[in-house]
Amino acid sequence: MMSKSALLKVILLGDGGVGKSSLMNRYITNKFDSHLFHTIGVEFLNKELEVDGRRVTLQIWDTAGQERFRSLRTPFYRGSDCCLLTFSLDDGQSFQNLANWKKEFTYYADIKDPDSFPFVVLGNKLDIPERQVSGEDARKWCRENGGHPYFETSAKDATNVASAFEEAVRRIQMTDDRDGHLISTDTNTVDLQRKSQAQNSCC
Numbered sequence: 001m002m003s004k005s006a007l008l009k010v011i012l013l014g015d016g017g018v019g020k021s022s023l024m025n026r027y028i029t030n031k032f033d034s035h036l037f038h039t040i041g042v043e044f045l046n047k048e049l050e051v052d053g054r055r056v057t058l059q060i061w062d063t064a065g066q067e068r069f070r071s072l073r074t075p076f077y078r079g080s081d082c083c084l085l086t087f088s089l090d091d092g093q094s095f096q097n098l099a100n101w102k103k104e105f106t107y108y109a110d111i112k113d114p115d116s117f118p119f120v121v122l123g124n125k126l127d128i129p130e131r132q133v134s135g136e137d138a139r140k141w142c143r144e145n146g147g148h149p150y151f152e153t154s155a156k157d158a159t160n161v162a163s164a165f166e167e168a169v170r171r172i173q174m175t176d177d178r179d180g181h182l183i184s185t186d187t188n189t190v191d192l193q194r195k196s197q198a199q200n201s202c203c
């Protein structure tokens, strides 16, 4: 029998220019463009993968980080299974803004219990030598704001990009297992009601 894979919606949030589109492109197409345009609204791409023996379809939503696009991106937060809070290691302000991004996400995604929702924090542009945010400060923020996993990535040279997305899947699976939502790779026992929100979204 053909096995079915669960559809997991993962959303990238963070200031304009931190590298959200570049991370998605690196992960999906293994390419990097040093002259990428700002995203307007949202875009998504799918990728099938297997994590810890479970086959899933990861639907990665890339959002526009610039403030002027706020009203275009927020309607797409609902139905997310994991939120990747992204900043740039060479931009201290983008790190300071993580708390605002988390707040905006929990409000518009209508997350009832933010403490048990899977967030993963990404410090991108690791390849740039001039850092404004130390790993120590970033890890401290993650510890003090819900114990989120933290990855330092480079979309440019691909460092840690796949690991970060795979961790997002693991976190979703942990949350679903704990909440009793069985994600099965070979039956129809996926929580269809919750997953269908993601399938119905469009740009």
Ligand SMILES: Nc1nc2c(ncn2[C@@H]2O[C@H](COP(=O)(O)OP(=O)(O)OP(=O)(O)O)[C@@H](O)[C@H]2O)c(=O)[nH]1
Pocket (backbone or CB within 6 Å): 014, 015, 016, 017, 018, 019, 020, 021, 022, 023, 033, 034, 035, 036, 037, 038, 039, 040, 063, 064, 065, 066, 124, 125, 126, 127, 128, 153, 154, 155, 156, 157
């Ligand atoms: N050196 C370096 N540059 C990067 C990296 N990731 C992205 N960039 C560059 O940073 C700029 C912004 O990248 P984007 O991926 O468009 O950033 P974004 O977060 O999607 O921006 P918005 O669409 O405005 O929200 C581009 O010029 C990228 O080439 C990285 O890991 N290292």
